[in-house]
Amino acid sequence: MTTTNSSFPASTTAALEARNITCVRGERTLFSGLDLELFVGQCLHIRGENGVGKTSLLRLLTGLASPDCGEVLWYGQPIKKQESEYHSKLLFLGHRDALKEDLSAIENLRMYAAIDGITLSEQDAFASLWRFGLKGREDLPVNCLSAGQKKRVLMARMLTRRAQLWILDEPFNALDTHAVGELQALIVEHLQGNGLVVLTSHQSLAISGLRVLDL
Numbered sequence: 001m002t003t004t005n006s007s008f009p010a011s012t013t014a015a016l017e018a019r020n021i022t023c024v025r026g027e028r029t030l031f032s033g034l035d036l037e038l039f040v041g042q043c044l045h046i047r048g049e050n051g052v053g054k055t056s057l058l059r060l061l062t063g064l065a066s067p068d069c070g071e072v073l074w075y076g077q078p079i080k081k082q083e084s085e086y087h088s089k090l091l092f093l094g095h096r097d098a099l100k101e102d103l104s105a106i107e108n109l110r111m112y113a114a115i116d117g118i119t120l121s122e123q124d125a126f127a128s129l130w131r132f133g134l135k136g137r138e139d140l141p142v143n144c145l146s147a148g149q150k151k152r153v154l155m156a157r158m159l160t161r162r163a164q165l166w167i168l169d170e171p172f173n174a175l176d177t178h179a180v181g182e183l184q185a186l187i188v189e190h191l192q193g194n195g196l197v198v199l200t201s202h203q204s205l206a207i208s209g210l211r212v213l214d215l
């Protein structure tokens, strides 16, 4: 069976940090003066009502958008000054499934491994899909999978990507109760290997040591 990640290095300084960041969208200031620090092994749960700015904050943390004030740092250095290094450590799963619909689950994993520059063995690719209940569905085009099964392919991608920082927008959407438990277990495994996770969710989570940011 595939394991999540080989352990990432431990550190006593914050791995991910936002300093005094402000986000303006249209006429609205969604938040300002926001600080956060996240250490290896920690998961941050960003909560808040629809439209409050959770996805906007995630996009700032990924570097896909820039704050109107302040900065985001990775191990003390602004992410803007180390974009490719930072992105090699990051897995961002947004609202959309981000899967190629005409490719199969296994082809999607292989395609992402190639894009991410990761060697993914046949055995690990299949084992990761099987772990999330996709045995027998590996070769179906993704557009033949249900919404929850597509999410399970993405869980297999989380397992095989080997990125230290996971930024996940509403990762529990469309998952059944069993899969919610499996995803929480996957996150805990990642944290135990010195990974970090930032996620949004409208549901409460059973992850020990969880940190919460209410926007």
Ligand SMILES: Nc1ncnc2c1ncn2[C@@H]1O[C@H](COP(=O)(O)OP(=O)(O)OP(=O)(O)O)[C@@H](O)[C@H]1O
Pocket: 025, 026, 030, 048, 049, 050, 051, 052, 053, 054, 055, 056, 057
């Ligand atoms: N590019 C943009 N231009 C103008 N307004 C924007 C832009 N992007 C986001 N917004 C607005 O910013 C606000 C926050 O959006 P965001 O997607 O961050 O909310 P959210 O907290 O993730 O919401 P939800 O829980 O519904 O997913 C919304 O009112 C949205 O319409």
